[in-house]
Amino acid sequence: MYKVFINKFSIILTSKNKYLNQENSFLMLSMTLDEILKKARKHKKIFLFHPKKSDLLKVFKSKIKVIFASGGIVSNENSQILFIYRRGKWDLPKGKAEKGETIRETAIREVVEETGIEKLKIDKYFSNTFHIIRNNKKYFLKETSWFLMSSNYKGKLKPQIKEGIKSVKWKTFDDAEKIKKKTYTNISIILNDFLKQNRK
Numbered sequence: 001m002y003k004v005f006i007n008k009f010s011i012i013l014t015s016k017n018k019y020l021n022q023e024n025s026f027l028m029l030s031m032t033l034d035e036i037l038k039k040a041r042k043h044k045k046i047f048l049f050h051p052k053k054s055d056l057l058k059v060f061k062s063k064i065k066v067i068f069a070s071g072g073i074v075s076n077e078n079s080q081i082l083f084i085y086r087r088g089k090w091d092l093p094k095g096k097a098e099k100g101e102t103i104r105e106t107a108i109r110e111v112v113e114e115t116g117i118e119k120l121k122i123d124k125y126f127s128n129t130f131h132i133i134r135n136n137k138k139y140f141l142k143e144t145s146w147f148l149m150s151s152n153y154k155g156k157l158k159p160q161i162k163e164g165i166k167s168v169k170w171k172t173f174d175d176a177e178k179i180k181k182k183t184y185t186n187i188s189i190i191l192n193d194f195l196k197q198n199r200k
Contacts, residue, residue: 001013001014001016001056002056002057002060002130003130003189004060004130004131004132004141005129005130005131005132005185005186006037006040006131006132008044008185009040009041009044009045010040010044010045010046010185011036011040011045011046011048011132012045012046012047012048013028013048013050013056013057013060014047014048014049014050014056015049015050015051015052015053015056016049017049019047019049020049022047023043024039024043024045024046024047025046025047025048025049026039026046026047026048026049027048027049027050028048028049028050028056028059028060029050029059031048031063032063033063033064033139036048036063037132037139048060060141061141064132064139064140064141065138065140065141066140066141066142066143067096067133067140067141067142067143068096068097068103068106068143068144068145069094069095069096069097069106069110069142069143069144069145070094070095070097070103070104070106070107070110070144070145070146070147071092071093071094071095071107071110071111071144071145071146071147072092072093072094072107072108072110072111072120072122072146072147072148072149073092073126073146073147073148073149073190073191073194074093074111074115074117074120074149074150074151075148075149075150075198076150076151076152076153076170077152078170079172079173079198080170080171080172080173081170081171081172081173081175081176081191081194082111082115082117082151082157082168082169082170082171083168083169083170083171083176083179084114084115084159084165084167084168085159085165085166085167085168085169086163086164086165086166087164089182089183089184090171090179090182090183091183091184091187092146092187092190092191093110093111093114093115094107094110094111094114094144094146095109095110095113095114095163103145104122104147106145107122107145107146107147107149108120108122108149111149113160113163114159114160114163114165114168115157115158115159115160115168116156116157116158116159116160116168117151117153117157117168118151118153118155119151119152119153120149120150120151120153121149121150121151122147122148122149123147123148123149123150124147124148125145125146125147125148126146126147126148126190126193126194127146127190127193128143128144128145128146129143129144129146129186129189129190130142130143130144130186131185131186144186146190148194157169173195173198173199176191176194176195177195179191180192180195
């Protein structure tokens with residue numbers, strides 16, 4: 001299954017027959033994007049069914065233009081995570097890909113630009129998240145690739161003011177547990193998965 005978020009509503013892409021008889025379950029191929037969004041607002045959570053698991057994303061993406069982005073979950077030797085503060089919420093650094101970039105190059109560039117961190121390296125790919133955004137009255141699917149990163153940088157962090165970032169801070173795992181309850185849904189999921197895997 002894949003989870004796609006639009007604000008606080010969720011769209012679950014699934015190939016499992018057990019969801020077909022539910023009131024909030026619909027056949028993906030038979031619906032337009034406008035119909036999908038209307039049903040999501042009505043039910044808060046809907047299931048879009050397609051029988052072939054390998055084609056779930058492909059079919060959904062055929063209905064909406066996709067924007068690719070990358071970001072990082074950056075940790076240091078003190079088991080702290082790097083956060084940015086923007087639009088009244090703690091968030092993880094990320095951003096849209098530029099032409100010709102690989103997703104790994106985008107992730108490194110965006111984290112460096114948004115936080116001012118140095119000595120940054122990618123350890124491994126972590127996961128992807130999906131959410132629908134609206135821009136100039138059009139809807140887009142934002143697919144973000146997340147990477148686990150590390151740095152032993154101890155210098156001053158510099159928030160990217162022009163992108164609305166007001167602060168950059170290292171936060172403990174305990175801090176992150178609190179943040180995940182108050183941040184965006186996609187970030188909450190990423191933090192929850194990361195903390196589960198890294199708590200000792």
